[in-house]
Amino acid sequence: MSLSASKTYFNKVIAVFEQVQKTQSDSIEKASDWIVELFKKNGVLHVFGTGHSHIISEDLFFRAGGFAPVNAILDVNLTMHGGGSLNRELNLDRMEGYARIVLDNYDLRAGEIIIVISRSGINPIVIETAMLSKERGLKVIALTNLKQSQGSTSRHSNGKKLYEFADLVIDSCLEVGDACIEIGEGLPKVAPQSTVVCCAILQSIMAEVATRMYRDGVIPPVWISINMPGGDERISELREMFGGRRLKIN
Template sequence: MAFRYVDEALRRIDGLKERQLPQLTNAANQLIRTLRSDGMIHIFGTGHSHLLAEEAFYRAGGLVSVRPIFIEPLMLHESAWGASALERDPDFAKTFMAAQPIESRDTVVVVSTSGRNPVPVDVANMSHAKGASVIAITSVAYTRSLSSRHGSGQFLADVADVVLNNESDVGDAALTHPKLDTPYCPTSTVIGATLLHAVIGEAIDQLADEAFPLPILKSGNVDGADAHNLALIERYLGRNELLK
């Protein structure tokens, strides 16, 4: 058996650090600034992109200061077709962004593979308006071959402070077969998660070198972790309501 997807995913991950070292460095440095300021790392995505917000939130070995922006109508489980339609609504981001507790010391990670729809672009712009820095995880290939659906004509990559390219093909699906007319098996999630953990890990490494105290959660399935995690939750609950 070939299991070609494993080979394709590894091919795309191989050399990722070398191809995007400046961008990865800039993103890690931004997270370092936020962590030094005791700020929050907010993560937002629509559709399957919201999976990266879940990926880093309340995670064993992860930072308790990661706060996902979960907007359920954009997350597929209520209505897959409806979520896709809402992402294109030029007014929808206004319905939830004003209430987000984003501060100037924070970083907002906005995930959108196409980066062409209004909601992710508006989330980035509204985060800037609150004084936060924005890291985009997106596919640069879309910006080179398609038009934006945002009224400004801009893509997410155009409005972010740092752009991490998930290097997905237009359409995301990575495998083809001569007997099929549609590609299949997307790569945006596996590459996006790799990029996200890479910059968080680098930020932790550099701050740990300085003996900077870091709010890292332990696995709840390791003996003695509960007291450690509860102390962190009590410290951050006022800024991350999802920890309750």
Template structure:
């Protein structure tokens, strides 16, 4: 059954992350914890399906204040598929050098912030624009993507470097370069991508580590609670978390 074949591939990716990336995850979590403890932001960015791990962080039950999503609508909302904001436009835009510079103009940054970028291939121009601007502003750059699988690929940016070469810390998603993992008879292309499950796995391994570090330091976390299970205090804690987010977002 191809269902079990996909599940096997997903397990392999998650096991590979556990077996090879724990040290890198710990390093990334330490940088993020320092940023959040300072009252600053872990900015997060990705394009296409690499926005899904960003949406998974916050606002999300079990997530907490400190992660600031930067998601550009034309680089994420392509569910029309054809017509306006379709796949053709998205594929073009993610390769346009200079677009990321314009995105970064919409926010204020601090050298105590860090930038967390998700990029499966590590070669597209808009992600590299954002990465270069983040480093220019003194931020630590953390990149999650298929680093090993991307070896030998050529950057699409004039800087001559890939995301993985620019990063201060890389966590390898351990996904295959082509992303899709399951062969299908009578077809040249595989089905069943695994990059999203890889990214989300690595995200929660990282964020739980950030939480552990901050809790050990005695830092209060503003956690987004589950407010549908009958806990009478949940709505108050949700209001408190959103109030803290609002306070921190001023000036961003």
């Protein structure tokens, strides 16, 4: 039995990566420059996404090979975790005012950077996260699907979308609707791309950041695995350095 659908999925993901490299290199470079300067000043990079996009924000947070001064803004009510979570998450995504409640739990400082991740960028939670972050003096990077966002209607009363509040937009170049494999006429597509693509985009930026910092004579503050020799000591050292910023690693 051939693996035609499996191969098609890999090929489609690779095609998105190629499109990202072709069209988003300037934005990726600018994001890398900003984050390098932020980390050199001992600032914190904040990352936010809801629903499955919270997985992407977690991918930068407290893991081997990742930077210590990264703060994932994780509100369990905006994830798929816990009883009755689907309706809860959908409703809060679309509720104006909830973003302020979430952000007030975090130490967001002027001059820092927040990456807001949303495929469509039309729900109040991500729109207001960008708005409020800008009000607090942060630079906002939006990681979004511009084609889908521009072709969709905002659910916020101001009629705006996430990318309209961003200082920098990185287009994920995904298919509209995320899923990419057709299985039959009239049936929904399967196999979403956004998690693997967006995680790769952000990890490519962080790899660039680490390389540039080292080139400039700065040792990047990077976690190593707790299961590797010296892992416990490294984690304790970085917690001591950055834990006071109310990162969720205390």
